[in-house]
Amino acid sequence: MLLALACAVPALAQQPPYDVVIANGRVMDPESQLDGARFVGIRNGKIAAISATPISGKTTIDAKGLVVAPGFIDLHAHGQDDENYRVFALDGVTTALELEVGTEDIPGFYKNREGKALINFGASSSHIRSRMVVMKDASTSLLPTGPGGKMVATEAQIGEIRRRVEANLAAGGLGVGMGLQYTPAATRYEVLEMFRAAAKYKAPVFVHTRSFGTKEPGSSVESFMEVIGASAITGAPVHIVHLNSMSLESTPKTLAMVKEARDRGLDVTTEAYPYIAGMTEIASALLDQYVGAPDSVVHNLMLVATGARLTRATFEAERKKGGSVILFLNTPEMEAMAITSPLTAIASDGLIEHGKGHPRTAGTEARVLAHYVRETKQLTLMDAIRKMTLLPAQRLENVAPVFKNKGRIRVGADADITVFDPATVADQSTYQQPALTSVGFKYVLVNGVPVVTNGVVRDNVFPGQGQRAPTR
Numbered sequence: 403m404l405l406a407l408a409c410a411v412p413a414l415a416q417q418p419p420y421d422v423v424i425a426n427g428r429v430m431d432p433e434s435q436l437d438g439a440r441f442v443g444i445r446n447g448k449i450a451a452i453s454a455t456p457i458s459g460k461t462t463i464d465a466k467g468l469v470v471a472p473g474f475i476d477l478h479a480h481g482q483d484d485e486n487y488r489v490f491a492l493d494g495v496t497t498a499l500e501l502e503v504g505t506e507d508i509p510g511f512y513k514n515r516e517g518k519a520l521i522n523f524g525a526s527s528s529h530i531r532s533r534m535v536v537m538k539d540a541s542t543s544l545l546p547t548g549p550g551g552k553m554v555a556t557e558a559q560i561g562e563i564r565r566r567v568e569a570n571l572a573a574g575g576l577g578v579g580m581g582l583q584y585t586p587a588a589t590r591y592e593v594l595e596m597f598r599a600a601a602k603y604k605a606p607v608f609v610h611t612r613s614f615g616t617k618e619p620g621s622s623v624e625s626f627m628e629v630i631g632a633s634a635i636t637g638a639p640v641h642i643v644h645l646n647s648m649s650l651e652s653t654p655k656t657l658a659m660v661k662e663a664r665d666r667g668l669d670v671t672t673e674a675y676p677y678i679a680g681m682t683e684i685a686s687a688l689l690d691q692y693v694g695a696p697d698s699v700v701h702n703l704m705l706v707a708t709g710a711r712l713t714r715a716t717f718e719a720e721r722k723k724g725g726s727v728i729l730f731l732n733t734p735e736m737e738a739m740a741i742t743s744p745l746t747a748i749a750s751d752g753l754i755e756h757g758k759g760h761p762r763t764a765g766t767e768a769r770v771l772a773h774y775v776r777e778t779k780q781l782t783l784m785d786a787i788r789k790m791t792l793l794p795a796q797r798l799e800n801v802a803p804v805f806k807n808k809g810r811i812r813v814g815a816d817a818d819i820t821v822f823d824p825a826t827v828a829d830q831s832t833y834q835q836p837a838l839t840s841v842g843f844k845y846v847l848v849n850g851v852p853v854v855t856n857g858v859v860r861d862n863v864f865p866g867q868g869q870r871a872p873t874r
């Protein structure tokens with residue numbers, strides 16, 4: 403008897419409380435399809451227990467009535483500073499990745515943010531920006547305005563762009579970022595060379611395709627054929643960014659292409675954001691098609707700085723000044739088709755600067771949960787969570803195994819967790835007030851550290867970690 407007690411006491415003492423316990427929440431995990439009341443125990447930044455019975459922690463979060471989901475992974479986040487990370491965190495995002503444009507300096511990108519980031523971050527190796535360096539583009543913003551986009555590269559220059567792209571893949575880039583509508587002078591051969599670089603590193607190509615519209619040449623369908631073809635030829639996986647804004651009225655056609663390619667064994671994935679309008683830099687090549695267009699067409703453009711709709715005359719003047727424009731081009735019907743397709747991950751394409759930008763930055767995830775799940779019931783809650791967590795993690799886990807431990811509520815997974823009220827979660831951001839943060843996200847944890855508590859983002863906590871591919 404005495405002996406038994408002596409054994410029992412140390413056994414209990416070996417079970418210190420967890421660092422954090424999320425108690426009584428409705429735990430939803432899209433991989434296991436778990437949907438039930440559980441206690442989640444977190445230790446050393448990892449999920450250490452998922453229990454149907456109470457467990458104790460040094461800190462306990464009461465999640466009664468709330469959904470406990472994997473933290474959202476945004477594959478398309480241009481905003482990579484504290485202002486944007488705070489807005490993303492209040493929309494449930496725990497990992498924000500710059501994969502479309504990417505960076506021409508992978509080591510510098512990670513070094514600049516390590517230890518200073520509220521949420522996890524990462525980037526791809528940029529074709530666009532490497533091209534800007536090699537072609538000597540004078541642009542000081544994200545995208546080219548001159549030869550980086552509009553000058554055809556020689557074979558030697560293509561070789562130099564590829565060399566830079568590969569060096570940044572070797573340094574841990576999560577893929578190759580391309581924006582063919584911003585680099586219209588990139589030939590089909592140059593595109594193939596970048597896919598070959600990606601294939602060598604088993605890295606996906608994240609690509610904004612060459613064009614949108616229904617007119618040939620230059621249709622959405624043609625632009626999807628170019629990159630799916632390059633994937634088939636080279637073996638590089640391809641992720642087509644914002645299918646919604648690249649497809650517009652061709653959305654049913656491009657979704658069918660992605661499905662058919664996948665059914666034939668190609669590794670083709672895609673994403674969408676829940677807004678009818680896009681946003682880009684007014685001086686970029688994408689806007690070339692508006693030069694000389696009638697007022698009725700130019701009126702689809704709204705200047706971010708002032709909120710003013712443009713005319714043919716003001717468009718020409720503003721283009722010389724630079725800045726961003728919102729493009730109202732899609733319909734709610736096509737947006738809904740893109741968002742509700744089982745093929746699409748949810749990705750914001752978000753960027754705000756000093757509170758100005760597109761409402762998708764602050765509101766993408768909440769708008770899907772409020773509008774598509776709660777109000778119109780076009781998506782189940784589990785399907786929506788899958789699009790925000792498991793799908794993006796699966797896109798990256800072959801190139802970066804760290805993502806096998808993200809996007810899931812599972813013992814051993816990283817404790818990136820979003821706790822929200824499904825009855826009240828809602829976006830607040832508008833085209834007039836794009837930085838208004840979402841409501842309903844009560845707790846958000848990054849690597850086990852709460853960055854949002856009681857719906858308020860915390861100051862001076864930086865648990866975000868750089869997510870990268872192994873260096874080689």
Ligand SMILES: [Zn+2]
Nearest residue numbers: 502610643644
């Ligand atoms: Zn884009």
